[in-house]
Amino acid sequence: MELVSENRAFGGTHSRYSHASATVNCDMTFAVFLPPFASADNPVPVLYWLSGLTCNDENFMQKAGAMKLAAQLGMAIVAPDTSPRGDHVADVDSYDMGKGAGFYVNATQSPYAEHYQMYDYVTKELPALIEREFPVTRERAISGHSMGGHGALVIALRNPKQYVSVSAFSPVANPVNCPWGKQAFSAYLGDNEQDWRGYDASVLLAEKQHYIPMLVEQGRSDQFLTEQLKPEALISAAQQSDTQLTLNMHEGYDHSYFFIASFIDEHLQFHAANLGLI
């Protein structure tokens, strides 16, 4: 693990690290914010943040305005990249496929299977690395935006013992039924739509009652709302399985980081409450 950069922020530290990932078979960069007073004697829980299409580990740390409250709450934040990277990694000339668009799945199809194993990277290799190298507990929460909101919901619904709570901003809520999801899942998982269902939050949510605390934020002026995001699928699914879901719709807000920044503190408070920090 190699330090890429380090900035003091809000009494804590924002750092970027690079490491050779065995899971995705390339070098990966991630960012970590450690609040003040985090130490081996005072380990802190971790909020994992999964970013959306075109992003890397930097967007959330620079634009969300999350560090001030995270510092006060005593919560670390870890932001991984959104796909494998490097010249040898398969890619297409498109913002919503290939690099920057890993969709947090384990690809089974050529040419993506060799590196696009983001589900295993985010659920296994990365937390193991974080918990070995940083002064953190094994208490984890997870959140994300858009493609990363999809990733966070899927990961938490499939691994409820590994995360105390999950939240999402503007998630791709039903990817098997939207253009972004259909394109990515065909390429990464193949043409059998049955194989897609394990990566669809609405499908997973409908299957059985879930108990993990879940909070979703969505802007009504989001340019992707109707065609790509489909939050109504989450609502139907939660009703079908009698699962508790809080989904807040916000008049006038769009898909940008200005929306995330506007409500990130409520999500930090939600996770902090579930992590026992408040």
Added chain:
Amino acid sequence: MELVSENRAFGGTHSRYSHASATVNCDMTFAVFLPPFASADNPVPVLYWLSGLTCNDENFMQKAGAMKLAAQLGMAIVAPDTSPRGDHVADVDSYDMGKGAGFYVNATQSPYAEHYQMYDYVTKELPALIEREFPVTRERAISGHSMGGHGALVIALRNPKQYVSVSAFSPVANPVNCPWGKQAFSAYLGDNEQDWRGYDASVLLAEKQHYIPMLVEQGRSDQFLTEQLKPEALISAAQQSDTQLTLNMHEGYDHSYFFIASFIDEHLQFHAANLGLI
């Protein structure tokens, strides 16, 4: 004036506008954040933010995390660009000269004089436009970072009746004595160093006692501290003229937006107090 983009943020609005500027003789883009409930019947004061080298109107709005508290305080924020723009504007292949590096002066030298009139743009044309087009009062505060911290200090020291308070992060405090300032001032103002002195905060501060409330933040791990920023010149100048100056030095902080974000709320509170908002 043409709307470039608009985002709802913290119950208010973040917008970018383009307009044909007579002062700098080209189209200019600026960003404005209006807090909730700002209206013709409830006009709000304005904090002007001047950005540093390589920046435009977007950096502060995306990275400083200032809008949350500005929304609560009822304060508008206006962020202009850092230079004239366009294919016809003189430029050099350098991050610290030409476009993105206007240094908030009125250039007198060819080929810069035609467009590089940023001092007049920021002190006259822009506030007049803002006060005509938006629900704001004529109460103004000013702040900025690095080159923009220099700009804010110079502008406030020269126009104390136009601004109720001034603050700066990591300002270029004594540009007549540092490489950035010498390079820019020679090119924009010519070789007579007497002509530079009206654009140097430390020179202005030393000349006479000033009464405008002034707050400066500086990181001790700032990579530009010794060679370019020279905050000690501000301290000497304030002592010489018996002017009140608060300059906070922060262990471990660097020149980045992570530093600005860490302390921006204290600066908003400082300006809000001087604007009578709290």
